[in-house]
Structures are given as structure tokens and as C-alpha cells.
């Protein structure tokens with residue numbers, strides 16, 4: 001089964017910050033769907049992704065991933081749920097600088113026994129993914145992560161999100177540092193790999209030109225109300 005997202009009556013504000021709040025009355029993403037989320041800067045796209053990943057929790061409402069209402073889980077259970085079910089590509093990639101690209105890619109498996117069990121040979125699977133994403137073996141196994149270009153780091157972050165076939169891939173502006181040709185190629189690779197794993201793909205980007213590659217595109221303003229004050 002692949003991930004579905006069902007959000008109802010969600011309300012959220014960052015602790016100690018009264019100037020911004022987000023309300024999402026009703027948002028559904030079908031299992032296996034590829035959804036492109038766009039919207040003005042500061043409207044809460046990254047905040048919504050943090051909620052969907054269980055990194056933060058709403059003050060009200062339901063946020064159900066594959067039948068599990070994330071706000072019902074403790075913080076540690078949410079961390080386990082995320083490790084097992086969600087591959088995340090963060091805006092700044094969040095790669096560990098002191099670990100090799102290969103070690104970075106394998107890291108999520110250390111926290112996700114079921115995801116790990118789906119990978120018979122970890123090294124071979126990491127190399128299969130990186131090869132599909134256009135990275136050569138020597139670079140993945142021998143280079144220092146800090147030696148990689150931004151585009152190479154993006155591919156490592158994508159392989160880390162894809163390894164072990166999580167049901168949901170969440171990508172927060174993963175192409176922002178790439179030129180237009182590289183952006184389109186990266187999205188196509190991400191899509192092919194997500195499709196092969198039967199995963200749902202949710203991607204945030206400012207670049208509306210990428211939207212037509214997705215099953216659906218959604219402006220956050222059409223599904224959410226964000227309050228943005230001056231404080």
C-alpha cells in the first residue's frame with residue numbers, strides 16, 4: 001500500500017510566534033499521487049511539510065497518513081513513523097558533513113527496521129539509486145560529502161529519501177539551486193524512482209514550470225488560510 005494524506009480542520013502556529021498561523025480545513029492526497037505544491041513565500045508551505053512529516057504537530061485537527069493520525073502519536077513514535085514511512089528531501093539537504101555520501105544515504109535505515117528489511121544489500125541498493133540519479137560509484141563511496149557540488153548533494157539527499165522504498169516522498173524545494181535544465185532532469189529522476197517504488201510524491205517549489213510534470217498542482221492559498229502579521 002502507498003501513502004495517502006488526509007487533513008481535516010488543521011490549525012497550527014509556531015510556539016512563541018503569534019504573527020503566523022496556518023489553517024487547513026480539508027486536504028486529501030491520494031495514494032500514489034504526485035502533487036506539486038506552490039505558493040507565495042511565507043505562506044506556510046515548509047510549515048505544512050513539517051506537519052505532514054510529524055516534525056511539528058498541529059494545535060487542532062486531524063492529519064492522517066495511511067490511517068495513522070500523527071497528532072495521536074508521541075514525539076518518539078512520530079520520529080519512528082517518519083523514519084519508516086517518509087523519505088524527506090529538506091530544502092538545505094541536511095546531509096551529515098562528516099559522513100560519506102554512502103553513509104548518509106544508508107542513515108535512515110538505522111532508525112527504520114521495516115524499511116531496512118526491504119533492502120537485501122544496502123550498499124548495492126544505494127549504488128543502484130545513485131547510479132539512476134547520475135552519480136558515479138567512486139564519488140558516492142569515497143568522496144567527502146562536503147566536496148560535493150550542490151547538484152550532487154541534491155542527488156545524495158534524493159537517494160537517502162528513496163532508499164528502502166518509503167511510501168511517501170516529501171521534497172521541499174529540492175531544485176532551488178539548479179539551473180532550469182538540471183531542475184527538470186532532477187524532477188524526472190525523482191519521479192521515475194518514486195513511481196518505481198510506488199510512492200506518493202509531494203513536492204514544494206517556487207518554479208511553476210515544473211508543475212506540469214505532476215498529476216496535480218495546488219496553490220497553498222487555495223486550500224489553506226495563513227495569517228501573516230508583522231511581529
Ligand SMILES: Nc1ncnc2c1ncn2[C@@H]1O[C@H](COP(=O)(O)OP(=O)(O)OP(=O)(O)O)[C@@H](O)[C@H]1O
Nearest residue numbers: 014015017020039040041042043044045046047048
Ligand atoms: N522552525 C520555525 N520556527 C518558527 N517559525 C517558523 C519556523 N519555520 C517557519 N517559520 C515561520 O512560519 C512562517 C511560514 O514560513 P514557511 O517557511 O512555512 O513558508 P514558505 O511558504 O515555505 O516560504 P518560502 O517559500 O519562502 O520557503 C514564516 O513566518 C516563518 O518565519
